[in-house]
Amino acid sequence: MARKPLVAGNWKMNLNHLEAIALVQKIAFALPEKYYAKVDVAVLPPFTDIRSVQTLIDADKLSLTYGAQDLSPQDSGAFTGDISGPMLAKLGCSFVTVGHSERRAIHGETDELVNKKVKAALKHGITPILCVGEELEIREAGEHLEHTRNQLIEGLKGLKAEQVQAVVIAYEPVWAIGTGKVATAADAEEVCKSLRGTLSEKYGDEVATAVRVLYGGSVKSGNVSELVAADNIDGALVGGASLDGEEFTKLCALAAGGPLP
Numbered sequence: 001m002a003r004k005p006l007v008a009g010n011w012k013m014n015l016n017h018l019e020a021i022a023l024v025q026k027i028a029f030a031l032p033e034k035y036y037a038k039v040d041v042a043v044l045p046p047f048t049d050i051r052s053v054q055t056l057i058d059a060d061k062l063s064l065t066y067g068a069q070d071l072s073p074q075d076s077g078a079f080t081g082d083i084s085g086p087m088l089a090k091l092g093c094s095f096v097t098v099g100h101s102e103r104r105a106i107h108g109e110t111d112e113l114v115n116k117k118v119k120a121a122l123k124h125g126i127t128p129i130l131c132v133g134e135e136l137e138i139r140e141a142g143e144h145l146e147h148t149r150n151q152l153i154e155g156l157k158g159l160k161a162e163q164v165q166a167v168v169i170a171y172e173p174v175w176a177i178g179t180g181k182v183a184t185a186a187d188a189e190e191v192c193k194s195l196r197g198t199l200s201e202k203y204g205d206e207v208a209t210a211v212r213v214l215y216g217g218s219v220k221s222g223n224v225s226e227l228v229a230a231d232n233i234d235g236a237l238v239g240g241a242s243l244d245g246e247e248f249t250k251l252c253a254l255a256a257g258g259p260l261p
């Protein structure tokens with residue numbers, strides 16, 4: 001079964017809602033419609049931008065999709081500062097990243113909390129992009145496969161096979177995020193293949209074959225083709241390069257198999 005690549009731009013804590021509109025317009029103008037048959041493209045802006053992005057995408061009937069960078073495991077209540085799945089669903093979000101390494105490191109998110117967030121996203125019809133990845137020390141100790149396998153198993157705990165089929169996995173080695181140090185395609189493929197193997201072992205071949213596994217960590221137009229050419233890499237979770245409309249458009253076109261627009 002051929003998996004359609006997904007390129008998701010994680011804007012992190014960058015761009016206000018006016019800048020968000022400008023960037024989405026730039027991408028929409030620069031990436032012709034025909035590319036969307038070969039690649040799914042999503043932007044993941046900060047919460048405060050989502051309504052503006054939704055309005056623009058709906059009004060102009062753009063093929064771009066969008067989502068959020070986090071969600072609460074709760075649906076509503078006294079959780080000051082949090083944003084819930086129902087709120088994101090109402091805003092038309094297709095995706096939400098869960099367990100990004102910045103949230104694990106800066107906000108102390110555990111695998112248990114990540115698992116609750118994955119369930120919250122699925123409950124409200126939003127595709128979770130479950131992020132896993134090892135720190136440099138773990139890679140240097142040769143424990144990256146075991147570490148990412150455990151994060152995957154814990155993140156998906158308690159889900160049925162059909163629910164797992166609706167999840168996107170992103171392998172993001174922490175040492176490659178925002179550092180300019182991209183994992184080689186062989187390094188990334190090794191982990192993505194191992195993650196798919198774990199999915200197969202736990203949920204069966206059909207699920208493992210259907211799930212998209214992305215790579216993230218210093219992905220740019222210059223390295224995306226080599227990464228997505230690997231058998232088990234189905235697209236990219238892009239940070240820094242997703243803030244530059246021209247660069248992100250190039251990257252999406254290359255992930256679609258080219259040519260450049």
Ligand SMILES: O=C[C@H](O)COP(=O)(O)O
Pocket residue numbers: 010100172176177178179180216217218219237238239240241
């Ligand atoms: O979610 C995206 C990743 O953290 C990658 O960020 P980066 O492309 O800036 O390295």
